[in-house]
Amino acid sequence: MxxxxxxxxxxxxxxxxxxxxxxxxxxxxxxxxxxxxxxxxxxxxxxxxxxxxxxxxxxxxxxxxxxxxxxxxxxxxxxxxxxxxxxxxxxxxxxxxxxxxxxxxxxxxxxxxxxxxxxxxxxxxxxxxxxxxxxxxxxxxxxxxxxxxxxxxxxxxxxxxxxxxxxxxxxxxxxxxxxxxxxxxxxxxxxxxxxxxxxxxxxxxxxxxxxxxxxxxxxxxxxxxxxxxxxGFIGSPKMNLYEGEVAAAERCGTYGIRPEHLILSKSGGKWRGQVRHIERLGADTVVYLDHPELKQIVARAPGDFEVASGDEIYAMPMSGKEHRFG
Amino acid sequence: MTRRQLYTGIVSLALASVIFILPFVFIFLTAVKSKQDASRLIFSWPVEWQFWENFLQVLQTRNYLLLLAYFNSTVITVFAVTLLVLFGAMVGYVLQRRPSPWNKVIYGFVLAGLMIPPAVVPTIWVLQSIGLFKTITGMIFIQVAYGLAFSVLLFRSFIATIPRDLDEAALIDGATPLQIFFRVILPLLKPVTVTVIVVQSISIFNDFTNPLYYLPGRENVTVQLTLYNFQGQFQTQFNLLFMNILLVTIPPLIIYIFFNRQIVAGMTAGAVKG
Amino acid sequence: MVTQKSPYPYWFVLPAAIVFTVLFLVPTFASFWFSLTRWDLFSTQFIGLENYAQFLREPFLIQGTINTLIFAFATSATKTVIGLLLAVLLTSGIWAQGFLRTVVFFPVLVSTIGIGITFAALMHPTNGVINVALASIGLPGPGWLTDPVLALYSVIIVDLWKGVGLATLIYIAGLATISQDYYEAARMDGATRTQMFFRVTVPLVRPATVTVVTLSLIGGLRSFDLIWAMTRGGPGFSSDVLASVIYKQYQAGFYGLSTAGNVILFALIGLIILPLTVWFNRREVDL
Missing domain, CATH: 3.40.50.300 (P-loop containing nucleotide triphosphate hydrolases)
Incomplete structure (x- = not known):
């Protein structure tokens, strides 16, 4: 009712x-x-x-x-x-x-x-x-x-x-x-x-x-x-949102992936970026990467993720967690 | 406090005593002198103290005119100030809470009320045509009309500090406009209300010009008019004239002692914003 | 379109509006008409601008208008300057500061008529305290209120005495809003006391100056009771101002002429105060 x-x-x-x-x-x-x-x-x-x-x-x-x-x-x-x-x-x-x-x-x-x-x-x-x-x-x-x-x-x-x-x-x-x-x-x-x-x-x-x-x-x-x-409004840190060529490559107007749905690794992944800034919250670690095309990638890794500013690492979106808008 | 501040203070106090306090001492000393002593007008210790004699004689003059004057002045002041508080708060409230094109017109009138000297003879003409000339009632409404602008301004700026959420909460609680005003807003206006009461009381009690024009006649005499009348009558009795001045000076002094904070707030209301 | 009753009804304004309209606005507008008439107890007769012409013709009416301006500007200027100096003195932390403030302010609250009578006695040419004091140090005291050249200025001095406390009070409130930081910064820059007064205090206390100047000018132009209590406009008409002219003409039964004086008085106030307000506001934007 x-x-x-x-x-x-x-x-x-x-x-x-x-x-x-x-x-x-x-x-x-x-x-x-x-x-x-x-x-x-x-x-x-x-x-x-x-x-x-x-x-x-x-x-x-x-x-x-x-x-x-x-x-x-x-x-x-x-x-x-x-x-x-x-x-x-x-x-x-x-x-x-x-x-x-x-x-x-x-x-x-x-x-x-x-x-x-x-x-x-x-x-x-x-x-x-x-x-x-x-x-x-x-x-x-x-x-x-x-x-x-x-x-x-x-x-x-x-x-x-x-x-x-x-x-x-x-x-x-x-x-x-x-x-x-x-x-x-x-x-x-x-x-x-x-x-x-x-x-x-x-x-x-x-x-x-x-x-x-x-x-x-x-x-x-x-x-x-x-x-x-x-x-972008729901969830923190904000979802990574990309337009332009990056989105076109994914066949959509805007491509989005939440920081907690990115897997960081030193060996390999979809995008390779340089660590600019790290926020250690204890329960998890928020990592800010510089990437030549995407400009910035924000990723959230569980626990105390071992990485240092300036390191080159890879980020990999989890399958099924990607968002494609218009 | 530095030595310099102490010395400056002492010098200032000495100067202020001569300039500002001496005239009041003169009033007091002359008021308690005998008739011959006072007529010399000099600044001297009274040859003999006649405080009570002079006091009673002033009261009895012209069949207790001064007592009647105190009564009239009190009635005028009390009623006019009550209406000034009520009307001023109501206008200030609507003016502050409800933006509209009319507000500019009202502000225009408020400024006019502060600036323009009343047109006396036409006012007498209006008072006569509505039967209020030479009446206490007419005098009360005249004081309300002339004091309104100042009250509205004080109330309006104070109401601006009361959150509008309170009106809305009361509205949701089911209050009518009158209930919102009398049960929520008016009780919160207490500080500014005290200021308006004190400042307007003093100005109405001390008013000379308006009673002179609008309240001629013995039965409606006000305190300030008695001074004016006695000035002629007491040409040879300065002791009584100054006793009268002393009596007229005492009410503001008492009010000042109790309410000096509110008086200061009211008198300096425009100083910060300009 | 939805209309709902406002919780702020306009009828709240009504009682005040009626009193103000009947006793202030109506007489004010009516005065324009009455000033164009020959009006006595029995009749009114339209005579055009004759009353105004009389104001330009009669020496005592011209004198009254000029005296009004002298009185207003002299009292306003002296109250502004002395008020500011007193306020600075009475905020500098001197000994007995609170008591001194009270002493300076108290005359503001006292009956003007009472003050007028008192000072008329103090200024008495032979027995008055002022001249007796002057004589004791060998100076001949003038006839403060009996000398036609001096009478108006004597009243001006008493008006300053009575009103300077209000100017001081307003300036004290204005000074309280100036942050101490400016003075400390100025001291770091090596400013002297005089420089601080002219470069920091005077410009920053401007809102108070605007209030003091405006209030004292309006008050000065309308001034009546002090003059009336001290000189009745005399000797002759040497200390008459517009407000006392209005009263005298009213007493004499020349209602039209009296009302014309009223119209001239508020034209004068408008002509002085409105441009002043505009000028003050424009300066404000420049700051």
């Missing part, structure tokens, strides 16, 4: 078209991630689903109901902002209960619901603090609490982890995944970080310049990217 349906959604600011004819279906209970470089329109698209931004044309359906013209608060959505947007003058308790208080619900009902929500997010001991007195992760959880208490049909997340440091970010990724499993709610999540997309999503939507490039599960996108853009 579908939860969110976008039909031919467009958005222009003056003569500038930032969202170009987007059609998308998000299933109930899915964790759907919009990913793309900055300026691709992912945040605008999310804000159009939330109702904070109006669409120039098209239709938005949430849970079977056409909400294209509905107010943000009438769409059955909740949103977690990049800055968390916690009201600085209110306590955690008042922040979480703000929506219910606006709706004029009885105080006892608000109190019970706030307590319950806070309990589930381990915020119970912080209820009387102001946001200023909280850590980054705690603020994040308050923002999530404010969303949960609305009991929304769809959760919207706008780059919620980008203000956190690396360690906390990976912890929050797990917490969000757990939360999704526990609530079973539909979540739409915007990020520019492909690691977040790969680790959290059931469904990834790759956006580029206001268009959908590809929709699919993380491994589908990894294994079968439909375009050089998707191929």
């Amino acid at each position: 579908t939860s969110v349906v976008l039909k031919d959604i467009r958005k222009s600011f003056g003569s500038l078209e930032v969202i170009k004819a987007i059609d998308l279906e998000v299933e109930k209970g899915e964790f759907c991630v919009f990913v793309g470089p900055s300026g691709c329109g992912k945040s605008t698209l999310l804000r159009m689903i939330s109702g904070l931004e109006t669409s120039t044309s098209g239709q938005i359906v949430i849970d079977g109901e056409d909400v294209t013209h509905a107010e943000p608060s009438k769409r059955g959505i909740a949103m977690v902002f990049q800055s968390y947007a916690l009201y600085p003058h209110l306590t955690v308790r008042e922040n979480i209960g703000f929506g219910l208080s606006l709706a004029g619900r009885p105080k006892s009902e608000i109190a019970t619901k706030v307590e319950k929500t806070a309990e589930s997010l381990q915020l119970a001991h912080l209820l009387d603090r102001k946001p200023k007195a909280l850590s980054g992760g705690q603020r994040q959880r308050v923002a999530i609490g404010r969303a949960i208490i609305r009991n929304p049909k769809v959760f919207l997340f706008d780059e919620p982890l980008s203000n956190l440091d690396a360690a906390l970010r990976s912890q929050m990724r797990m917490e969000l995944t757990d939360l999704h499993a526990k609530l079973g709610a539909t979540m739409i999540y915007v990020t520019h970080d492909q690691v977040e997309a790969m680790t959290m999503a059931n469904k990834i939507v790759v956006l580029n310049a206001g268009r959908i490039e590809q929709v699919g599960s993380p491994m589908e996108l990894y294994n079968n990217p439909v375009s050089p853009f998707v191929a």
